[in-house]
Amino acid sequence: QQPVQSPQAVILREGEDAVINCSSSKALYSVHWYRQKHGEAPVFLMILLKGGEQKGHEKISASFNEKKQQSSLYLTASQLSYSGTYFCGTEMAPMNYGGSQGNLIFGKGTKLSVKP
Amino acid sequence: DVKVTQSSRYLVKRTGEKVFLECVQDMDHENMFWYRQDPGLGLRLIYFSYDVKMKEKGDIPEGYSVSREKKERFSLILESASTNQTSMYLCASSLFSGLAGWNQETQYFGPGTRLLVL
Numbered sequence: 053q054q055p056v057q058s059p060q061a062v063i064l065r066e067g068e069d070a071v072i073n074c075s076s077s078k079a080l081y082s083v084h085w086y087r088q089k090h091g092e093a094p095v096f097l098m099i100l101l102k103g104g105e106q107k108g109h110e111k112i113s114a115s116f117n118e119k120k121q122q123s124s125l126y127l128t129a130s131q132l133s134y135s136g137t138y139f140c141g142t143e144m145a146p147m148n149y150g151g152s153q154g155n156l157i158f159g160k161g162t163k164l165s166v167k168p
Numbered sequence: 169d170v171k172v173t174q175s176s177r178y179l180v181k182r183t184g185e186k187v188f189l190e191c192v193q194d195m196d197h198e199n200m201f202w203y204r205q206d207p208g209l210g211l212r213l214i215y216f217s218y219d220v221k222m223k224e225k226g227d228i229p230e231g232y233s234v235s236r237e238k239k240e241r242f243s244l245i246l247e248s249a250s251t252n253q254t255s256m257y258l259c260a261s262s263l264f265s266g267l268a269g270w271n272q273e274t275q276y277f278g279p280g281t282r283l284l285v286l
Contacts, residue, residue: 054210084274093172093258093277094211139210141275155201155226156275160210 053078055142057159064130064166072125072162074140083123084141084156085114087134094139097125130166137161171195172278174259179283187246189281191259199262200242201275202226202234204255211258217242249285257281 055076062070074083082101086094098108100116100123108114112134114125127134141156175190191200201216203226213226215234223234231253235243242261246253260275 086277093279096274096276099274141211155199155213155216155224157213157227158203158211160208 053144053157055080055140055157055159057138057140057162059162060160061163062165064164066132066166066168067129068166070127070130070164072127072138072140072164074123074125074142074159076121076142078144079120080123081120081143083114083116084143085123085125086139086141087136088139088161089136097138127164130164132166132168135164135166137163172259172261172276174257174278174281176281177279179281181246181249181283181285183250183285185249185285187249187283187285189244189246189257189259189283191242191244191261191278192240193242193261193276193278194240195261195263195276196239197261197263197276198239199275200236201260201262202232202242202244203258203260204228204253205258205280206255214244249283251285253283254285255283257283 055074058073084099085097088094103118103120106115111128116123139158139161141158172193181187199218202214203211205211212228214232217223217236220239233245258280259278262275
């Protein structure tokens with residue numbers, strides 16, 4: 053049930069764009085995106101709940117496809133401060149996961165390195 | 169401001185020792201979680217709790233137990249530490265909300281405890 057994140061790692065130059073994907077074999081209730089810098093706690097970025105939803109701002113945004121099995125995180129015109137490991141945390145839809153109190157299943161993470 | 173604190177940032181223990189990891193949140197959250205984080209494996213859920221004195225097993229509960237006597241505090245216990253429990257341990261909390269009990273609130277993480285078992 054662990055979501056699959058891709059790519060596992062990506063190296064960018066400042067100003068370049070990146071897309072990180074998070075896929076599930078079953079329909080999801082929600083997707084939560086986090087960024088974790090080395091030695092620090094994961095920090096919440098955004099949550100997506102609705103199929104077809106897109107949210108965020110100009111530089112960092114995310115989408116959730118209509119089937120609610122895939123989410124993508126978009127990093128535009130990357131900055132040095134974007135470096136870190138990005139995780140998606142997924143919450144299964146009730147019909148597929150009998151009885152949850154809201155615990156998330158996290159992907160293995162995507163390590164993003166932005167170089168000057 | 170949201171705050172989740174963990175008792176230690178770094179801990180070194182010997183094999184067979186009993187280890188207590190403490191987590192405290194000051195946000196009046198109902199849900200609390202313990203994860204371990206290992207390179208290449210991501211965050212894996214050990215136990216979680218949605219109320220005082222309530223606990224649920226996560227994906228990897230073997231070798232661990234938990235205690236939640238007060239709403240703000242969630243403890244992870246390694247009854248007899250082993251070298252394969254060397255890891256980064258992260259605590260998180262979240263508000264319980266949403267229709268039919270589904271949590272639409274995100275989780276807030278503590279800074280983590282890096283445990284080394286020798």
